Amino acid sequence: MARNPGLRFQRIVLIGTGRNYEVSLFPGVNIIAGPIFTGKSSILQLIDYACGSNSRPTYDEILKCSSVLMECLIDGEVLTIQRSLTDDNSTVFFYEYGLDEVLVGDCAAVEIPARQTQGQNSLSNELMKRLHMDNIAVKTAPSQTASALSTFSLRDLFFLLYVDQDRMGLKKAFFENDTFRRIKWKAGFEVVHYLFDESATSLSLSLKDAENEYTRIETYLSSINTFLNQSSIPKRSQIEQQLRALQETQADLETKLELSKKKAALKLGDDRELVRQQELLERELWLTEARVRETQQTLSQLGKLLVQYGREKNQLEFLEETELAISPLPIVRCPACFQPVQDTLNKVNCYTCTQPLPQESSSVAVQSRLRAVKRRVKDLSTYIGELQGEERDLKASSERLRRELAETNQRVKRIQESLIGPEMKVTLELHSAMNEVVSKRSSLEESLRLREKAEGHDSNLLRVKGRIQSLKEELKEAESKRKSPDEVISNLSALYADVMKAIKFPAPVNPHLDVNTYLPMIRGQVYGALSSKGALSLAESAWHFAVLQYSLTNDSLFPRFLMLDSPLMQVGRDAADDEFKDQQIVDAFYAWLAKLQKDHSANFQLLIVDNRPPQTGNDLVTVRFTRGLTDRYGLIDDEIGTIELEPEITAAEL
Amino acid sequence: MKKQVILSPSQSAAFAMGRVLIEFETWQRLHGSAIELERAILIDFAVQHPRTLIPIAPEVKLVLEANQLAKSDFGDLFAHKHFGGMREKFISTLNDLIARALVVQSVTDEVFTVEPTNEGLLISNHLSSAYSLALRALSEVFCSIWKRRPIDDLVTHIRTILPRDTEALIALGEPFGEWMSADG
Numbered sequence: 001m002a003r004n005p006g007l008r009f010q011r012i013v014l015i016g017t018g019r020n021y022e023v024s025l026f027p028g029v030n031i032i033a034g035p036i037f038t039g040k041s042s043i044l045q046l047i048d049y050a051c052g053s054n055s056r057p058t059y060d061e062i063l064k065c066s067s068v069l070m071e072c073l074i075d076g077e078v079l080t081i082q083r084s085l086t087d088d089n090s091t092v093f094f095y096e097y098g099l100d101e102v103l104v105g106d107c108a109a110v111e112i113p114a115r116q117t118q119g120q121n122s123l124s125n126e127l128m129k130r131l132h133m134d135n136i137a138v139k140t141a142p143s144q145t146a147s148a149l150s151t152f153s154l155r156d157l158f159f160l161l162y163v164d165q166d167r168m169g170l171k172k173a174f175f176e177n178d179t180f181r182r183i184k185w186k187a188g189f190e191v192v193h194y195l196f197d198e199s200a201t202s203l204s205l206s207l208k209d210a211e212n213e214y215t216r217i218e219t220y221l222s223s224i225n226t227f228l229n230q231s232s233i234p235k236r237s238q239i240e241q242q243l244r245a246l247q248e249t250q251a252d253l254e255t256k257l258e259l260s261k262k263k264a265a266l267k268l269g270d271d272r273e274l275v276r277q278q279e280l281l282e283r284e285l286w287l288t289e290a291r292v293r294e295t296q297q298t299l300s301q302l303g304k305l306l307v308q309y310g311r312e313k314n315q316l317e318f319l320e321e322t323e324l325a326i327s328p329l330p331i332v333r334c335p336a337c338f339q340p341v342q343d344t345l346n347k348v349n350c351y352t353c354t355q356p357l358p359q360e361s362s363s364v365a366v367q368s369r370l371r372a373v374k375r376r377v378k379d380l381s382t383y384i385g386e387l388q389g390e391e392r393d394l395k396a397s398s399e400r401l402r403r404e405l406a407e408t409n410q411r412v413k414r415i416q417e418s419l420i421g422p423e424m425k426v427t428l429e430l431h432s433a434m435n436e437v438v439s440k441r442s443s444l445e446e447s448l449r450l451r452e453k454a455e456g457h458d459s460n461l462l463r464v465k466g467r468i469q470s471l472k473e474e475l476k477e478a479e480s481k482r483k484s485p486d487e488v489i490s491n492l493s494a495l496y497a498d499v500m501k502a503i504k505f506p507a508p509v510n511p512h513l514d515v516n517t518y519l520p521m522i523r524g525q526v527y528g529a530l531s532s533k534g535a536l537s538l539a540e541s542a543w544h545f546a547v548l549q550y551s552l553t554n555d556s557l558f559p560r561f562l563m564l565d566s567p568l569m570q571v572g573r574d575a576a577d578d579e580f581k582d583q584q585i586v587d588a589f590y591a592w593l594a595k596l597q598k599d600h601s602a603n604f605q606l607l608i609v610d611n612r613p614p615q616t617g618n619d620l621v622t623v624r625f626t627r628g629l630t631d632r633y634g635l636i637d638d639e640i641g642t643i644e645l646e647p648e649i650t651a652a653e654l
Numbered sequence: 655m656k657k658q659v660i661l662s663p664s665q666s667a668a669f670a671m672g673r674v675l676i677e678f679e680t681w682q683r684l685h686g687s688a689i690e691l692e693r694a695i696l697i698d699f700a701v702q703h704p705r706t707l708i709p710i711a712p713e714v715k716l717v718l719e720a721n722q723l724a725k726s727d728f729g730d731l732f733a734h735k736h737f738g739g740m741r742e743k744f745i746s747t748l749n750d751l752i753a754r755a756l757v758v759q760s761v762t763d764e765v766f767t768v769e770p771t772n773e774g775l776l777i778s779n780h781l782s783s784a785y786s787l788a789l790r791a792l793s794e795v796f797c798s799i800w801k802r803r804p805i806d807d808l809v810t811h812i813r814t815i816l817p818r819d820t821e822a823l824i825a826l827g828e829p830f831g832e833w834m835s836a837d838g
Contacts, residue, residue, distance in 0.1 A: 310722065314783065314785035317783040318672060318673075319661070319672075320783075321672070321780070325777045325780055326754065329754040333754075334753065335750055335752065338753075358750060359664065366665070
């Protein structure tokens with residue numbers, strides 16, 4: 001364990017129009033004193049805003065300024081944060097330099113989100129890293145064993161560091177009405193006092209994952225089981241039993257089927273030869289009929305050719321006789337002019353018209369040709385005759401084969417019907433039964449797979465349940481090993497009691513911190529039971545002083561920095577409650593502060609806003625606004641306004 | 655297809671002269687008179703393409719069957735074409751017959767007519783082959799049924815029933831095998 005390096009704010013500068021407004025702060029107690037409306041609370045608000053708060057001071061005077069720069073010191077490192085005042089800018093400029101260098105404009109800045117942002121660097125990351133409080137995961141629902149986690153941020157820390165005047169004096173000043181902030185406040189308290197256990201957080205996350213998985217499997221299993229029940233699927237043992245029975249049945253059927261086939265084969269025996277003969281006859285018939293068709297086609301074509309040759313023969317015979325009868329006849333007249341032809345040796349041309357006279361010539365030896373044609377006709381006729389004989393024979397064969405085939409078909413049919421038929425019937429029935437068994441078996445196997453799947457998920461569920469149980473036990477053990485808050489709370493309670501006594505809280509009966517809620521208890525009741533605002537302010541302030549004081553002398557991650565706005569409201573002579581009208585309480589308060597300053601001056605920083613600190617506290621005042629024309633009027637010291645001073649605030653008091 | 659036989663001009667002329675002489679002789683025998691040149695041309699065409707003219711001369715069908723001329727051949731394929739050139743061919747054949755003094759022509763009532771000479775009749779009667787008998791039978795049919803038909807009507811009638819070449823080819827049926835077309 002170690003101590004926090006500490007957080008200090010040194011200077012605040014508001015960038016105004018034409019000029020800047022600066023406030024310097026110091027280690028130790030810083031009383032910021034002055035009348036109302038001078039900007040005292042604004043100083044604390046500006047520090048809060050620069051550190052990422054969504055609320056910025058909205059006073060007109062401040063809004064005339066463009067931005068706020070804040071110089072802080074962490075572990076010897078000077079840092080400057082600049083944030084705009086003119087719009088709701090969620091980013092800051094972060095300088096690893098002092099404010100003077102930044103004002104000169106000679107250094108580079110990184111623009112980063114003011115608040116923690118997942119996946120990005122932020123001001124929270126930068127400062128928490130330097131305060132040794134980075135990457136701490138806290139539960140968002142700590143009352144649940146399994147809870148989601150979020151990273152402890154600067155804003156979460158500020159719930160402990162800053163009590164503004166709206167919170168001060170409330171009956172529920174520790175976010176009892178705000179669950180989210182209450183959780184963060186409590187987590188912050190545990191973190192700074194080393195009461196927070198990271199391993200328990202990790203186990204918690206694992207437990208949450210395991211519970212989610214359990215829910216998922218349970219839902220899925222439920223849907224499977226619903227389906228199985230609605231589909232009336234039997235239990236696994238029943239399915240397996242039915243499957244075994246079906247397997248036996250199937251084996252039995254296979255044996256019978258085999259036997260039936262053998263029987264049929266044996267009965268067919270010699271008749272198998274008959275079936276072969278049937279096939280041969282069919283083939284032979286087919287071939288014979290094909291030859292018949294071919295022969296007929298050939299005969300048809302040959303017939304046509306025969307006709308052609310016959311006609312040629314006749315024509316050649318006619319030509320022969322006309323050649324013999326007409327060709328030898330002399331030309332007695334010219335065929336062109338019909339003039340008689342002179343009976344001379346030269347009978348080539350007509351004497352009258354000189355046209356050529358017909359001459360004898362034979363390109364075709366008619367007789368030889370005629371002989372050839374006659375021979376061809378004869379051969380053709382002979383061949384046609386042979387083909388016709390062949391056709392007759394083929395037709396006769398075809399007819400014979402057809403008869404034989406018909407007889408064979410009849411015999412085969414008789415055998416099939418009388419001998420094979422019954423056996424075939426048995427075989428068919430066996431096949432049908434076999435198909436049914438196979439189908440049932442397939443359906444049962446599918447059902448078995450579904451059951452096995454459901455059982456698989458059952459065992460998964462048991463396994464996850466076991467894991468959940470194991471994680472819970474581990475978590476319990478981790479939590480038991482965690483540092484006991486009793487010692488811390490006991491120490492804090494002692495300090496709290498001392499403070500309450502020192503500041504002269506009226507009748508501080510048994511002031512302590514509740515070990516579970518960490519809230520201040522007094523007079524046997526939680527602080528909220530106190531009736532007056534003055535009592536509440538004092539009790540709340542004393543609690544914060546105890547925490548601050550604890551961090552100064554013990555191992556603590558508390559950054560030894562605290563801001564309290566008006567802790568003495570309704571205390572002193574203006575108090576409404578007579579019990580707290582005693583000015584001695586105010587004096588005692590400041591006496592305690594002086595002692596704290598004296599004992600630990602450089603090791604902390606405490607900023608307190610007080611309208612009217614007593615004279616005994618003057619040494620602790622580091623910022624004083626007067627509304628006076630000679631001293632600093634206020635934070636924006638050239639905005640003097642027109643408000644009348646209250647009569648009791650006199651120059652003597654200032 | 656069977657190989658085509660090419661005849662010499664004189665052989666072709668003799669073939670045609672014999673056919674036409676038979677036609678003249680038949681007309682002479684049946685009607686005892688000369689035949690009009692135009693009518694003779696038409697009868698000659700009809701004798702050459704008898705199957706084509708069955709639609710207007712059904713009597714021809716029996717003669718064709720009796721003389722084994724019922725099977726169609728490629729001659730019918732060109733009937734349409736031959737009809738266009740039949741006059742020129744007939745005149746040429748007629749001139750050859752006149753040149754040999756087998757036929758004489760004359761003009762009767764401003765109509766050209768032709769008739770065979772005695773020698774022509776003699777030679778015609780000597781033609782007695784089977785083809786000659788078929789020609790004579792066909793000539794008798796056409797000489798009988800077309801004796802008094804007006805020639806213009808005959809021309810129109812014939813022209814309308816002449817088949818187109820492609821239709822005739824389709825009607826012939828399957829082609830012959832190659833080996834059948836080889837000449838022995």
